Amino acid sequence: MKNETINHISSECPAFAQNQCKNRHASVAKTLHWNLCKKHQLTCSIKWYKYQPERVIVNDQSKLFRDYGIRKDRVIRANRPDVTLIEKIKKKVSLIDVTVPWESRVEVKEREKMD
Template identity: 30%
Template structure:
C-alpha cells in the first residue's frame, strides 16, 4: 500500500477537511494539545530576545537558550513579558496581559506587543481585534505612566509565514 487515503478528514480531529489552514490554526485536537500555544510562545520568546538585544540587555547567544523573565530592565527600559499590567482602573474584557510591554521611562514612551496566529482568512481581522482589545489598556497606561506616546503593535503570523 502507498499509505494514501481516500478520506479527506483531518487525521487529528476527524471533524473537518484536512488542509494546511486547518492544521496550522483550526484543529480543536491540536489546540487542546497545546500545539498552537507552543508556536505562539516560541514567536513571543524570539521577539523578547530581539528586543533585549536591541536595548543591550544581556541575553543568551542562542534564542533557543533564552528564557524570558516576567520583568527585565536596563537603564530606563522595562520589558514586561506575559505579565498582568495593572493601571488602577477596571478594563473591560480583562485585556491586561499582553505578550510584551516595553516601557521606556527616559523617553516616556511605551509599546504594547501582542502576537496572534489566525488562519489566512482572518489576518486583517486578527490585527484589528488585537489593536481594539488593548485600546483601553493603552489609554490607561498613558495616564498612569504619564507617557508622551504609546503604541500597540499587533504581530500577525499567518500560515504562509510559518
C-alpha cells in the same frame, strides 16, 4: 467532518491546533522578547534558541516585561500583553500582543487584538 486542509489541521482542528498554536505563539513571543533585549542592551542569552525570558528585565534606559498584568483605573478584559517595553529616556511605552493566525484569519485577529 471538515476537509483536512493544511489550514484546518494547523490552525482550526481542535484535536491538533490548540497545542500547536500555543507553541507557535510562545516561540514568536520568546524570539521577539530576545530581540528587544538585544536592541535595548538588556541581559539575555547569546543564542536566541537557548533563551528563557524572565518576567521583568530592567536597566537604566529600559524595562521589559513578559506576560505582565497592566494596572488600570477601569476594567479591561485583556490586561496582560505578551511583551511590554518601557523606554525611560523617550518616555514611551509599547504594548505588544502576539498572534500567529493563518493568513485567512489575519484581519479577524487584528480586530480581536484591537478590541
